[in-house]
Amino acid sequence: xxxxxxxxxxxxxxxxxxxxxxxxxxxxxxxxxxxxxxxxxxxxxxxxxxxxxxxxxxxxxxxxxxxxxxxxxxxxxxxxxxxxxxxxxxxxxxxxxxxxxxxxxxxxx
Amino acid sequence: xxxxxxxxxxxxxxxxxxxxxxxxxxxxxxxxxxxxxxxxxxxxxxxxxxxxxxxxxxxxxxxxxxxxxxxxxxxxxxxxxxxxxxxxxxxxxxxxxxxxxxxxxxxxxxxxx
Numbered sequence: 276x277x278x279x280x281x282x283x284x285x286x287x288x289x290x291x292x293x294x295x296x297x298x299x300x301x302x303x304x305x306x307x308x309x310x311x312x313x314x315x316x317x318x319x320x321x322x323x324x325x326x327x328x329x330x331x332x333x334x335x336x337x338x339x340x341x342x343x344x345x346x347x348x349x350x351x352x353x354x355x356x357x358x359x360x361x362x363x364x365x366x367x368x369x370x371x372x373x374x375x376x377x378x379x380x381x382x383x384x
Numbered sequence: 385x386x387x388x389x390x391x392x393x394x395x396x397x398x399x400x401x402x403x404x405x406x407x408x409x410x411x412x413x414x415x416x417x418x419x420x421x422x423x424x425x426x427x428x429x430x431x432x433x434x435x436x437x438x439x440x441x442x443x444x445x446x447x448x449x450x451x452x453x454x455x456x457x458x459x460x461x462x463x464x465x466x467x468x469x470x471x472x473x474x475x476x477x478x479x480x481x482x483x484x485x486x487x488x489x490x491x492x493x494x495x496x497x
Binding site for chain 2: 306308310316317318319320323363365367372373374375376377
């Protein structure tokens with residue numbers, strides 16, 4: 276059974292700082308997704324990572340995938356308040372997409 | 385505009401009163417799915433459908449039914465809702481049998497009293 280673990284679950288960071296969110300998963304998969312969710316809103320797709328070593332960047336966010344370590348990271352560079360949201364990773368198993376529990380990020384001045 | 389729509393967006397009902405939450409997508413996606421989101425538990429898949437007339441259970445299917453008679457629609461049916469089904473529900477769709485990017489609907493907040 277595929278399990279997906281994110282950490283930290285809560286993250287309070289100062290504007291301008293860097294930080295990394297980790298997503299570990301328990302069984303082999305070749306497809307990992309990152310989503311953003313603002314309070315009371317739906318999920319917005321950020322990145323789709325398809326292969327080992329994949330790296331994608333959008334603005335201050337960069338995601339990477341290491342399929343051998345079964346690990347993906349979401350790196351935040353020079354955080355700004357607009358990045359405050361909950362971030363989910365999701366891993367495709369045999370069929371269902373399994374989500375991590377999410378990382379609630381709060382960027383403070 | 386490419387989108388996934390859900391109705392209703394908010395619903396308060398009572399235990400045992402059958403209800404249906406509709407989901408429709410206009411992107412010609414084969415794959416559609418229902419999730420529920422609960423605090424501290426993340427998103428959990430209820431049912432999914434690879435194509436018309438093909439549905440399968442996800443992680444938490446008990447108490448729910450679905451149907452896929454047309455490609456664009458994937459309604460979620462609660463035959464006899466109970467308070468533990470109070471949750472935020474999302475419908476999603478994608479190409480490539482779920483292997484493509486998933487597009488999520490706006491969500492339906494259901495309260496069962």
